Amino acid sequence: MTLTYVLMQNLRRNTLRVVLTAVAFALPMAVFVAAISFVVALAQISADMEKELRLGVHHKTTLTNPLPAGMRSKIEALDPDRRRIAAVCGMRWFGGRVPDTQNTLTSIAGDPDTFPLVYSDVGMTAQDIEAWQRDRRACVVGRNPVDTYGWKQGDRVTLVSTVPPYLQLEFNIVKIVENRERANFFWFRRDYLVESMKDAGVDDARCNIFWIKCKSAEGLRTLQQDIDALFANSPDETKSEDENAFVANFTQAMGNIPGLMQTMAMVVVVIVALVAGNAMMMSFRERTRELAVFKAIGFQSGRVFLIVLSESIMLAMGGALLGVVPAAVLLWLLPIRLTGIGPMIALEVTRLGVIGSMAIALCVGVVAGLWPAFQAMRLQTTDALRKVA
Amino acid sequence: MSTVDIELRKVRKVYFKDRLEIPVLEGLDLTIAAGEFVVLMGPSGSGKSTLLHLIGGLDSATGGSVRVGDAHLEKMSERERTAWRSRHVGFIFQMYHLVPVLTAAQNVELPLLLFSMSSSQRKERVRTALEVVGLSDRADHRPNQLSGGQEQRVAIARAIVTDPDVILADEPTGDLDAKTSEEILELLNLLNSEFGKTILMVTHDPRAASHGQRTVHLDKGVLDREELNPARPRGAAAMVS
Numbered sequence A: 001m002t003l004t005y006v007l008m009q010n011l012r013r014n015t016l017r018v019v020l021t022a023v024a025f026a027l028p029m030a031v032f033v034a035a036i037s038f039v040v041a042l043a044q045i046s047a048d049m050e051k052e053l054r055l056g057v058h059h060k061t062t063l064t065n066p067l068p069a070g071m072r073s074k075i076e077a078l079d080p081d082r083r084r085i086a087a088v089c090g091m092r093w094f095g096g097r098v099p100d101t102q103n104t105l106t107s108i109a110g111d112p113d114t115f116p117l118v119y120s121d122v123g124m125t126a127q128d129i130e131a132w133q134r135d136r137r138a139c140v141v142g143r144n145p146v147d148t149y150g151w152k153q154g155d156r157v158t159l160v161s162t163v164p165p166y167l168q169l170e171f172n173i174v175k176i177v178e179n180r181e182r183a184n185f186f187w188f189r190r191d192y193l194v195e196s197m198k199d200a201g202v203d204d205a206r207c208n209i210f211w212i213k214c215k216s217a218e219g220l221r222t223l224q225q226d227i228d229a230l231f232a233n234s235p236d237e238t239k240s241e242d243e244n245a246f247v248a249n250f251t252q253a254m255g256n257i258p259g260l261m262q263t264m265a266m267v268v269v270v271i272v273a274l275v276a277g278n279a280m281m282m283s284f285r286e287r288t289r290e291l292a293v294f295k296a297i298g299f300q301s302g303r304v305f306l307i308v309l310s311e312s313i314m315l316a317m318g319g320a321l322l323g324v325v326p327a328a329v330l331l332w333l334l335p336i337r338l339t340g341i342g343p344m345i346a347l348e349v350t351r352l353g354v355i356g357s358m359a360i361a362l363c364v365g366v367v368a369g370l371w372p373a374f375q376a377m378r379l380q381t382t383d384a385l386r387k388v389a
Numbered sequence B: 001m002s003t004v005d006i007e008l009r010k011v012r013k014v015y016f017k018d019r020l021e022i023p024v025l026e027g028l029d030l031t032i033a034a035g036e037f038v039v040l041m042g043p044s045g046s047g048k049s050t051l052l053h054l055i056g057g058l059d060s061a062t063g064g065s066v067r068v069g070d071a072h073l074e075k076m077s078e079r080e081r082t083a084w085r086s087r088h089v090g091f092i093f094q095m096y097h098l099v100p101v102l103t104a105a106q107n108v109e110l111p112l113l114l115f116s117m118s119s120s121q122r123k124e125r126v127r128t129a130l131e132v133v134g135l136s137d138r139a140d141h142r143p144n145q146l147s148g149g150q151e152q153r154v155a156i157a158r159a160i161v162t163d164p165d166v167i168l169a170d171e172p173t174g175d176l177d178a179k180t181s182e183e184i185l186e187l188l189n190l191l192n193s194e195f196g197k198t199i200l201m202v203t204h205d206p207r208a209a210s211h212g213q214r215t216v217h218l219d220k221g222v223l224d225r226e227e228l229n230p231a232r233p234r235g236a237a238a239m240v241s
């Protein structure tokens, strides 16, 4: 028998209370892990994109307000020697989904000539680029739709647009993207989209956004100013942002959910601390005499302090594990990642989420156990024993 | 078999409550010979438990000196007294105070966790202690599966498993029926006569008192009288002192 064993046995003393307290830990910890993972996933995307030196130019008011296609050449004209600009790619939101399914893919049409340059992180080989340029119906697809619908390279696939004029188009998969940050994307050629729309009687070649691959961070910053200045006071005023800012904006458009989740998680953690503190206090009160006997037997005050504190920590950590493990498994199993919340692709439990929540559980355990442990340490053995008779 | 004597000189104990002095022991003298079995009687609230706690180092006296064997408790810190207690004193209480989630054997093993001892050594000690109290066959029972008398036996085993010199029992039969009380008292007698433990036992029960070699009466802060039990002559060591 060890002291640890005694501690473990103590947790069995009032099974119902221990279980309830543990569950009170488990639930918010599960939420917390999910929230952290969410926030981390977003931060990760921002960090990855920063390296790409991409500048996004969209309408000053909203993304859904399209810009004329001719803007591309005006932007290119700003840098005739090509010192700052590597390539400009006009993009149009298609909002397609596989017929008879619910999930809208992040499906976007891009300029066939510049797409492979601007999206260099997609990692198209010379062969891929050749296939993309040869086939008007070429598409480049991320891992998630491929896995969901069982597609493979060379397949012919159909998407129906969820925005007017609700085109139904066929595509040939020329490349499957392995880059995890791009797992939700479905790119295809904008010339194909424009012509198909024209066939449907809609003459609209406008773009939602122009992505510009820059040659340096310095170039990116000056371009950003130059472009917005160029179109200022025109009917199509622009706002240029680097990709990072773009993601941040997107996040904001979602009503600052990450921040909200964090706040929520914190509030719940505080509540849990109170619940656990109360449970620990009750469990301490119930056995003041027993702890007094520990002291009478010869256990030092410091050790009795640690015994009570350890019990609280064990309860907290155990409860947290009870929440973190199922949350991790659930996030891993559930296809949340496939719903594709904008640039969010993979919502999975991060190590930071797990370590963070366990660290918080540890803190809560310490805080909840501190007062009872202190009381136990200060316990007047003689008084506690005398109250018996 | 090491036997240890106890000597209290001019012991004072004053409690403070709401800044009021509550004197409980006022210049008390008591000598207990090595290997003696002394019974302490007195009205409720007279300070019997207080006296026991002072001898066991659970509390410190306001004045005077308390010596148990070589240990001068009044000169020791609380830490030192606690460490000393774990090796030299076994407490037995009226309400047993066993840990309900541990088995009898585990309860008995508890004090040994403070000793550097291999687990097989500990097991051996626990086995012996349970044998002495006659509960070998209940080693794996939890307290709620035991009768009151059996629980008190486990508590006694827990008190003797460290092989202490002194056993301090605070109304050990206060919660037991006459027959069970008799068995517990016989057990204490055995610990005294066979194992040489010096015992101080608090009781209200005159029949229980008859098991000791000497009875001292505590009243108004001092021991006001004592009587020897002719049926239980004191050991040779006690005669000398």
Ligand SMILES: Nc1ncnc2c1ncn2[C@@H]1O[C@H](COP(=O)(O)OP(=O)(O)O)[C@@H](O)[C@H]1O
Pocket: A383, A386, B015, B016, B017, B022, B024, B042, B043, B044, B045, B046, B047, B048, B049, B050, B051
């Ligand atoms: N912590 C304390 N503060 C104040 N008075 C106390 C305290 N502990 C005990 N007393 C008082 O000391 C007296 C002796 O108590 P105790 O030794 O328990 O008596 P007994 O065991 O003889 O019944 C009682 O009057 C009790 O009220």
Ligand SMILES: [Mg+2]
Pocket: A389, B048, B049, B050, B170
């Ligand atoms: Mg008492």
